[in-house]
Amino acid sequence: MMKQSEIYRGSIISLHRVGRTNAQIAMQLHISKPTVSRWLQRHKDTGKLTDKPRTNRPPCTTSEQDQQIRSAVERNPLLTSSLRIIEHQNLRCTQQTVHNRFYAMNLHGRKPARRHHLTEANREKRLEYALKFCEKAASFWENVVFLEEKTFYSTDRKATKVWRKNGTRYDAQHVVSDGRSGRIGAALFGGVHASGVGELTDIGPGHITGVKYVKLLEEVFLPSVRLLYLYPSQFFLLQDNSPIHNAEVVKNWFKAHPEINVLPHPPGYPDLNPIEHVWAAMEKTSQ
Known part of the structure; x- marks a missing residue:
């Protein structure tokens, strides 16, 4: 340009x-006459054609x-509103x-990470499990079936932005607790294994119970294992620590x-089950 x-x-x-x-120049170059006059005068006065x-x-x-702007965003990186400031x-x-000003402070608007609240006891048990x-x-792990039921919720949660530096996504002040609107969309049951994905089925209306879970294990889980995993003589199952999974009828x-062989699972965060990545996708x- x-x-x-x-x-x-x-x-x-x-x-x-x-x-x-000037009129002829303006017409030939498709510019206005004042533009022609301005640059002719500029050249006459300075001998230059630069801005x-x-x-x-x-x-x-x-x-x-x-x-003050810095202090506001450091105090509350999740709820900081530029208009409010x-x-x-x-x-x-x-x-x-x-x-x-945020950018000058090396702060960037990002979608915050979400996670469930963990107590100190939960953290210790997670660490023990990891070790x-x-x-x-x-x-x-190739001999483990990862199993879970998942309820998808509709939500009216508004988008949230957090102002933070790169590499600080999971800092406590940059994470919001997950919540649900309460409007159930669909409840599903399924499993994954190193060799593939098992059958995905609709659990149906109403809350899942121990009796309903046993029915899913019998009619959905076992046929999927036989079909995809060749039903080895011994294999492991990973499911979360839901009270339903610990019901007497399930045991x-x-x-x-x-x-x-059911693997132990610490309470809290279901993210330790890889099937969570399938649900997230x-x-x-x-959306």
Whole structure:
């Protein structure tokens, strides 16, 4: 664009030197007559066809106000509103100016991570679980079926933004607790294994119970194992620590199937089950 502008300006001077009027120059170059007059005068006064140097606008916030903006976002990176900052500090600037101050602090607007609340006891049990299984060979995990039921909820949760530095996604102050709207969309049951994905079935209306879970194990889980996993004489099953999974009727069913070894699972976070990644992909696709 700069080179093109310089060519046009040079053309104005050349046409003027050969006797063309301002109107003729404007018509030939498809520009306005005031533009022709301005560059002819600029060339006459300075002998140049360059733009005048521009002076930077003075900042619309003081260093003290910038520090207040920094303090506000550090105090509450999840709920910080640029509009609220402008109103609270009586700033005469746009929201983009406040965002620019964030960027200057190396803060970026990101979608926050979500997770369930964990107690200190939960954390200790998760660590104990990780240390117990972290050195298991790949051959061990290839003999594990990961099983779970999942209820997909509709939600009216508004998008949330957190202002944070890169690499701080899972810092406590940048994470929001997950919540549900309570409007059930669909309840599903399924499993995954190193060799493939098992049958996905609709659990149906109503809450899942121990009796209903046993029916799913018998009519959905076992046929999937026989079909996909060739039903080895012994294999492992990983399911979360839901009270339904620990119901007496469920325990009795597993006792009647000694070929299935149920792995222990710590309370809290279901994310330790890899099938959660499948559910997450399904949720993302459905949005």
